[in-house]
Amino acid sequence: SRARGPMVRSVLEINKPANTANGAGKVDLAGEVANELKYRLAAPKADTDKLYQSVAWSVHNRLVDAFDKTHEHWNKEDPKHVYYLSAEFLMGRTLTNAVHNMGLQGDYAEALKQFGQTLEGVHGAETDAALGNGGLGRLAACFLDSMATLDLPGWGYGIRYRYGMFRQAIKDGLQVELPDYWLDNGNPWEIRRPETRFNVGFYGKLEGDKWVPGEEVIAEAYDVPIPGYGTKTCSNLRLWDALPLVELDLDAFNAGQYEKAVEQKRKADDIAAVLYPNDATEYGKELRLKQQFFFVSASLQDTIARYLEKHSDLAGLPEKACFQMNDTHPTIAVAELMRLLIDVHGLPYDKAWAITTKSLAYTNHTVMPEALEKWPVAVMQKLLPRHMQLIEQINDAWLASVKDHSASKGAQLQAAKKAEREAAAAAAKEERAKAAAAALEAATTPEEKAAAEAAAKKAEEEAEAALKAILEEDAKVDYVAEVLKSYSIIQENQWNKGEMLVNMAYLAVVGSFAVNGVAAIHSEIIKTDIFPQFVELTPEKFQNKTNGVTLRRWLAYCNPELSALITEALGTDAWVKDATLLAGLKPFAEDAAFRKRWRDVKFAKKAALAKHIKEVTGYEVSTQPLFDVQVKRIHEYKRQFMNAISIIYRYKKIKEMSPEERKKVVPRVCIFGGKAASAYYMAKKIVALVVAIAAKVNNDPEVGDLLKVVFLPNYNVSEAEVIIPAAELSQHISTAGTEASGTSNMKFALNGSFIIGTMDGANIEIGENTGFENLFIFGVQAEEINRLREERKDFKDYDPRWTEALEWVKAGAFGRADYFDDLVASVNDMTRGNDWFLLANDFASYMDAQDEVDKLYRDQEEWTRRSILYTAGNGFFSSDRTIDQYAKEIWSVQPCRQA
Numbered sequence: 001s002r003a004r005g006p007m008v009r010s011v012l013e014i015n016k017p018a019n020t021a022n023g024a025g026k027v028d029l030a031g032e033v034a035n036e037l038k039y040r041l042a043a044p045k046a047d048t049d050k051l052y053q054s055v056a057w058s059v060h061n062r063l064v065d066a067f068d069k070t071h072e073h074w075n076k077e078d079p080k081h082v083y084y085l086s087a088e089f090l091m092g093r094t095l096t097n098a099v100h101n102m103g104l105q106g107d108y109a110e111a112l113k114q115f116g117q118t119l120e121g122v123h124g125a126e127t128d129a130a131l132g133n134g135g136l137g138r139l140a141a142c143f144l145d146s147m148a149t150l151d152l153p154g155w156g157y158g159i160r161y162r163y164g165m166f167r168q169a170i171k172d173g174l175q176v177e178l179p180d181y182w183l184d185n186g187n188p189w190e191i192r193r194p195e196t197r198f199n200v201g202f203y204g205k206l207e208g209d210k211w212v213p214g215e216e217v218i219a220e221a222y223d224v225p226i227p228g229y230g231t232k233t234c235s236n237l238r239l240w241d242a243l244p245l246v247e248l249d250l251d252a253f254n255a256g257q258y259e260k261a262v263e264q265k266r267k268a269d270d271i272a273a274v275l276y277p278n279d280a281t282e283y284g285k286e287l288r289l290k291q292q293f294f295f296v297s298a299s300l301q302d303t304i305a306r307y308l309e310k311h312s313d314l315a316g317l318p319e320k321a322c323f324q325m326n327d328t329h330p331t332i333a334v335a336e337l338m339r340l341l342i343d344v345h346g347l348p349y350d351k352a353w354a355i356t357t358k359s360l361a362y363t364n365h366t367v368m369p370e371a372l373e374k375w376p377v378a379v380m381q382k383l384l385p386r387h388m389q390l391i392e393q394i395n396d397a398w399l400a401s402v403k404d405h406s407a408s409k410g411a412q413l414q415a416a417k418k419a420e421r422e423a424a425a426a427a428a429k430e431e432r433a434k435a436a437a438a439a440l441e442a443a444t445t446p447e448e449k450a451a452a453e454a455a456a457k458k459a460e461e462e463a464e465a466a467l468k469a470i471l472e473e474d475a476k477v478d479y480v481a482e483v484l485k486s487y488s489i490i491q492e493n494q495w496n497k498g499e500m501l502v503n504m505a506y507l508a509v510v511g512s513f514a515v516n517g518v519a520a521i522h523s524e525i526i527k528t529d530i531f532p533q534f535v536e537l538t539p540e541k542f543q544n545k546t547n548g549v550t551l552r553r554w555l556a557y558c559n560p561e562l563s564a565l566i567t568e569a570l571g572t573d574a575w576v577k578d579a580t581l582l583a584g585l586k587p588f589a590e591d592a593a594f595r596k597r598w599r600d601v602k603f604a605k606k607a608a609l610a611k612h613i614k615e616v617t618g619y620e621v622s623t624q625p626l627f628d629v630q631v632k633r634i635h636e637y638k639r640q641f642m643n644a645i646s647i648i649y650r651y652k653k654i655k656e657m658s659p660e661e662r663k664k665v666v667p668r669v670c671i672f673g674g675k676a677a678s679a680y681y682m683a684k685k686i687v688a689l690v691v692a693i694a695a696k697v698n699n700d701p702e703v704g705d706l707l708k709v710v711f712l713p714n715y716n717v718s719e720a721e722v723i724i725p726a727a728e729l730s731q732h733i734s735t736a737g738t739e740a741s742g743t744s745n746m747k748f749a750l751n752g753s754f755i756i757g758t759m760d761g762a763n764i765e766i767g768e769n770t771g772f773e774n775l776f777i778f779g780v781q782a783e784e785i786n787r788l789r790e791e792r793k794d795f796k797d798y799d800p801r802w803t804e805a806l807e808w809v810k811a812g813a814f815g816r817a818d819y820f821d822d823l824v825a826s827v828n829d830m831t832r833g834n835d836w837f838l839l840a841n842d843f844a845s846y847m848d849a850q851d852e853v854d855k856l857y858r859d860q861e862e863w864t865r866r867s868i869l870y871t872a873g874n875g876f877f878s879s880d881r882t883i884d885q886y887a888k889e890i891w892s893v894q895p896c897r898q899a
């Protein structure tokens, strides 16, 4: 393979202080930072950016030390490892998290004093590592923090995208997407591993079972140390970059074929170039599958290679490695592990299958049909011919194993159908008998009696003939085949007859020993709606693992003021590592003095956010009003549009009020944030509407501070860390049964923000932990959705507030009436839309819930009391609890910590 010169590290070696300056075993951090500034950055002066980088490189050295010691220990102990395969890791910034997790905040604060700076002062210079879209990617990042903090031997495996989640800007009131050049200033948080490379093939042909790839690239590893909190453990996130086998084809170049000369490099560069910006929606592009296979193949090759360094028999692999597939994005792993075990390591099919199905586990994150990946067989065949062959073999073996079950189930269904028909026929017969009897009764003359009898007889004959015909029709239905088809991984595209698809979720279920959802309601829905036929066969395979978030980033570090108050009240900061201790806060909710201090912290965070809003949007917002926040990816099922309609109505009413009446209004600042997928037409219109509402409301002197609306652009992890601590009310208003879990709801609750929401995802479990009386729950239940969708076309019961608000939009009150027309129609005109997410059905109870919010906010003591109960009651949503459950109930991985 193509060797590269010695890496930067050698420079560090030169600088690594053999013994520490003050001989006290403590590294002279200030000296090290100065060294980085002088030699690595050669920076003439220590501006914030350069100082940030210098500190970062110094922390890099601490991380490398911790990383090496941890992996030395794990290499020696050889514990079972878990490998979290994810196409997304939404890490955000690292400096603050790494310094605090390693307990170095004091040392670095000291060191930075010598540069007249603070950690808070330089942390803003760091660019987010935005290698994810939303919840799924951020969950993976929180999981890494918890796995390291719990000393669990485990790595993340993913893709080192050169461009992460696009940067969102608002131009002329519309969302525009800009590339995310996150690597421009280098990346102190990664360690390049040129010695760790694997070849990954694509395309090509099959000679029998032998695959001859038509294209090959090199997967090169980059390690991102993951320091645990309050432990020496520093685990790893290994990200793969793609390199060409031949970077420059000099012969082609000399022949003037410049394109051809760099073709391999271009193709390789494309693979890890950019993150696909879709959240909860599949993107069936071939390059997407290429990305998925690229990191999965490299990760499996890497794990097997390290396993074989210590073990000779691959049959033992499941004892030493468990692979968690984060949604279906890594599910090609089922076929790739089979290929590696059979084609590369020469195992027989059954042995390989036994190892595969004992090593893989799958997490489903959404029930949205458009998110369940189904790759056309033609695409899989072309890109990965050997894997398509293996998937066919896997499917054949699988269908053979469910043949008997399908036969008995098919017969049952057939019998049930027949019984249903006959029952219906019997019921109809009874009706007819009654009618005939009545007719006979009514007949007064023999002719009439005869006619009634003849009519009854004819009706009977017709009914019997109809039943016979139906039963014959039914008999034609091969129920056994239908049942078998419902199990098939390879299935016909119902929207494009004849096109065969590989259902990646089915492949994941068949190839895994455990399948879990991400919140209690979601795990039930996937069992009843997505995989019922699989649950019948292997109910024990299906579990729930309610999501969680790391309390380090999402409370201790983003809200140090509230954390200090919590630590003071509890008399310890042990809650940062044991979230159950937060329950100790409950009695303080009854303490007026404590409530006052709690409110003061919230007020300070609101002031910080108001300052940020001013800097970013130019809008001046007061900190008196209630801060009402909805930040998450823009999606019709998350119903930001419903929130916007409620604000339009609130604004309209304020306008129509007398000054007297306006005095009774509970002022609000309504804050939105979230990116719309670049090709998601309707979501982009929702962004534009919110921006247009803000422009109108915020420049309306009549309304003043009674109502302000803000769309904060480029919502990402770092923005969330400023917004969430400042929120008083957060909105999680998805149509029941659509949001698998949500995780921002947990972050808001832990920061004392109220929740207005539906009985959906983790809202329900937050209600169970906080007490539903403290949440503003509204809307229809999940089990009613299908019926209401049926009835939606005849829905007449529009709430007058809904109609008034939408008529205002249609009248052009916020401009662009034509542009917003189909957005309004999508929920309000059943001839042009179908209000699939039932906004009209939930609007009235939503508005009533919002009125309850206003009512309670007037009682600041009671509001604060309950706000404290939110933080006290939601320790359950620590990702440490989630990961502890995964480790015990799926991975069978135990902590392995250094002495």
Ligand SMILES: [N-]=[N+]=N[C@]1([C@H](N)O)O[C@H](CO)[C@@H](O)[C@H](O)[C@H]1O
Residues within 6 Å of the ligand: 134, 135, 136, 137, 139, 279, 280, 281, 327, 365, 366, 371, 518, 547, 739, 740, 741, 742, 743, 761
């Ligand atoms: N894809 N996906 N799924 C999601 C989120 N959009 O990323 O995963 C998140 C993490 O499990 C869930 O909280 C969220 O409800 C779900 O929609």
